[in-house]
Amino acid sequence: MATRTDAPTRREQILKEAARLFAERGFHGVGVDEIGAAVGISGPGLYRHFPGKDAMLAELLVGISGQLLTGARRRLEEADGGSAEAVLDSLIEGHIDFALDDRPLITLHDRELDRLRDSDRKLVRQLQRQYVELWVGLVREVYPGLAEPAARSAVHSVFGLLNSTPHLGRPGSLPGRAVTAQLLHRMARGALGAAAGPEAPEHPARA
Known part of the structure; x- marks a missing residue:
């Protein structure tokens, strides 16, 4: 997670959006494709940053x-x-x-x-x-x-x-x-x- 003054990295952007979506809809209610869409990359592209x-x-x-x-x-x-x-x-x-x-x-x-x-x-x-x-x-x-x-x-x-x-x-x-x-x-x-x-x-x- 970035400090308050740092520009977030792509990995940090993914985590931020994942946290928001998981909190709103539950862990099982969110797909990898949706997390990817929230940060502007394809769902499979997330696997370059996280295994799942x-x-x-x-x-x-x-x-x-x-x-x-x-x-x-x-x-x-x-x-x-x-x-x-x-x-x-x-x-x-x-x-x-x-x-x-x-x-x-x-x-x-x-x-x-x-x-x-x-x-x-x-x-x-x-x-x-x-x-x-x-x-x-x-x-x-x-x-x-x-x-x-x-x-x-x-x-x-x-x-x-x-x-x-x-x-x-x-x-x-x-x-x-x-x-x-x-x-x-x-x-x-x-x-x-x-x-x-x-x-x-x-x-x-x-x-």
Whole structure:
């Protein structure tokens, strides 16, 4: 998948359109010819890039799990001694970017993860566990009184909240990306603060 500023390669274009079509119509409801037509090449031409639909699905789901983990690690490194609260805000912002910009991948994960080969599915789960544990450690720095099991539950709950974006309606029906991002950020911080209990200090999300 391309970074936000890179021009997408043909392979990345194929993955983007495959994700959109799989999310809209289901994995088995989309043919190779349709994916090819969406990027302007013949269906058989896709086989120069991928051996089949299964490979596209695996790259999409393994790829986004790896990107989330890599992005979170990069944000931690870039913090370079910054406050734990600021780093947590940065992690939330990164996940919100994913939730708003890659909504088809959330739908794909929910519907199609079990279609992956065992090895690919295990890799997705491994990457996701590492991502969760990174968050759990940081959440416990911001809220020191929060026990590890409660922190883990809170993190999973926040992911559920942020990953609800496919149910918010079509992108054009939202109140605007910036407004939606700020709302999700406030809700995420509010949920984490609530998990820490009434004694926890308030940490309002940044606008």
